[in-house]
Amino acid sequence: MLAGEAMAAVPDVSDALRVDLCAMILAVTEGTPRILTIRSPLDAAADQRDALPWGPLDPRTDRTLERTLRSWVARQSRLSLGYVEQLYTFDEGRAGEGLRRISVTYLALVQEQTVSQAGAGWCDVYAFFPWEDWREGRPPVIDEAIIPALNAWLARLPDSEQAERERERMEIYFGVNGVPWVPERVLERYELLYQAGLIPEAGAKSHPAFGRSMALNHRRVVATALSRLRGKIKYRPVVFELLPPRFTLWQLQQVAEALAGMSLHKQNFRRLVEQGGLVASTGEFAYDTGGRPAQLFRFRRRVLRERPAPGVGLPSGVP
């Protein structure tokens, strides 16, 4: 793939309809979950905000959706994807009287690698969703900025019945009034904030509490991906896609914590993955831990035959 091809023109195959492919590519390094962003998408009208790699489907020559996605990603970041999963198909509507755009979105997991393509780089997910990272406890932005802003919005709603429904959503999604926080509800939270007009993508003025914004609807794609991932981690061994073939249990735990956005009880985590048959020791050790050397483990493929839902059963969080 030549660098010069990166910004190839969008093929003009239809006057009315276009299908775009878009990927959130995730890696975790030293406890930081990061996504691949590119500077300026192909779209001529693009703003300068971070964007996910994306590109249109050419209905005449492209062979499959996923293959096309991979090729766009390769062109824009020189990254070759391993694990890829389809997320959701969004209707982007029409630009005025023009093109109707449909985007099919994907989640990809990789081990972090340097990207040499200009404009492409890695970016902490939680920069876009500051309220989602509970590893150091409940983020202060929630009670200091988000809940007050949502309350103000609720107060402005004309229909009091609707206001009551929206208040319930707020309480359930953001864990207010004794409702427990549910990490998986990333998308629901984002959509509530969007609907409340608090997000720059929905026309709001930028504000640090509501995170960095992205081009187009890309932040919604990231929210969808994170929701999916936080759910899936519990019943599928997806974490291992983000790890090297050999890893310590602490590395594994850090990846799980990065995704779940919460801290876990170390001894119990170890017990769950070891007794759950998810990993096997390799007999080797890592000596660069700063303390007692740690055993190196590998993913134990056989668990797929033994357990119906082999995931890292997240033990309860610790503050």
Added chain:
Amino acid sequence: MLAGEAMAAVPDVSDALRVDLCAMILAVTEGTPRILTIRSPLDAAADQRDALPWGPLDPRTDRTLERTLRSWVARQSRLSLGYVEQLYTFDEGRAGEGLRRISVTYLALVQEQTVSQAGAGWCDVYAFFPWEDWREGRPPVIDEAIIPALNAWLARLPDSEQAERERERMEIYFGVNGVPWVPERVLERYELLYQAGLIPEAGAKSHPAFGRSMALNHRRVVATALSRLRGKIKYRPVVFELLPPRFTLWQLQQVAEALAGMSLHKQNFRRLVEQGGLVASTGEFAYDTGGRPAQLFRFRRRVLRERPAPGVGLPSGVP
């Protein structure tokens, strides 16, 4: 919606690309899970097999994907949908040098109602997937027909390494050699059978063990939906979409069993849903049970605030 509009022509909006919408609509009556099928889809080249309701998106006038889906369903079956959820987007490829079709598929849950539209009707899901119904124990077709056919396919594979991988899939998906049966893996099982060429849709001769076939790739859509549903039932209160507002615990259990495709321990099921706060008694009774009258319950909406994953925690199956 006039009946005469039902078979309206496909709008010709693009020469190269079309987006279709397609729904699996499910209802459960007296323990039978049934899907809505229509006789002959819009496609001129359609065969006479059962099809799901579907229709193309008109990129110029249709406002959203889901709205368009609802309107196609209403036209083809006069059904008005409640709960709708997007499933997956399939690439149908091109017909020769012609149109490239992308289909966005949906799952809808309704309470069964009579459909008055000609050609539309309800059909037992397990007619299409005989191997998925374990309510009376492991279906004999699995060991009598499916496993032997898969083994024959494995034996014909030229590459022995690939054969080994495919054998592992067979064992995991179909619960062979001590591997537990996992109800959620509906799609994986269907795709393995498809890949092995055992399904009429993949060119095989029709055979009762492999279930009734459907038009286009519609059986794959149903498999996707059933997979999703079997997973979701455990962490979201979706079952209630299929029930009337008041129901007995036995009705609830029958719906859960119909979806999960397995029988459940009655007393434990009752305890799980009652103590889990999923239902509340209405104080009324149903006297048509044939024995002691049963209390009528209703869905307890408040559980959404109390529990992170309020679903019918399927107790272990009973044979």
Added chain:
DNA sequence: CCCTTTATGCTCAACCCTAGTATAAGTGGC
């Protein structure tokens, strides 16, 4: 050799689920 750091082993109590047994409250036949 002591101190700090990280890894790892172990335990106890609370809770939950499984697989039952037992009891309640209707039906229809006589």
Added chain:
DNA sequence: GCCACTTATACTAGGGTTGAGCATAAAGGG
């Protein structure tokens, strides 16, 4: 009214899992 039968509902003993914490092992640095 009594009986056999059906379905609904209550209760429980035993095993397994989880949550939380204490205790020990094995490195490096002074």
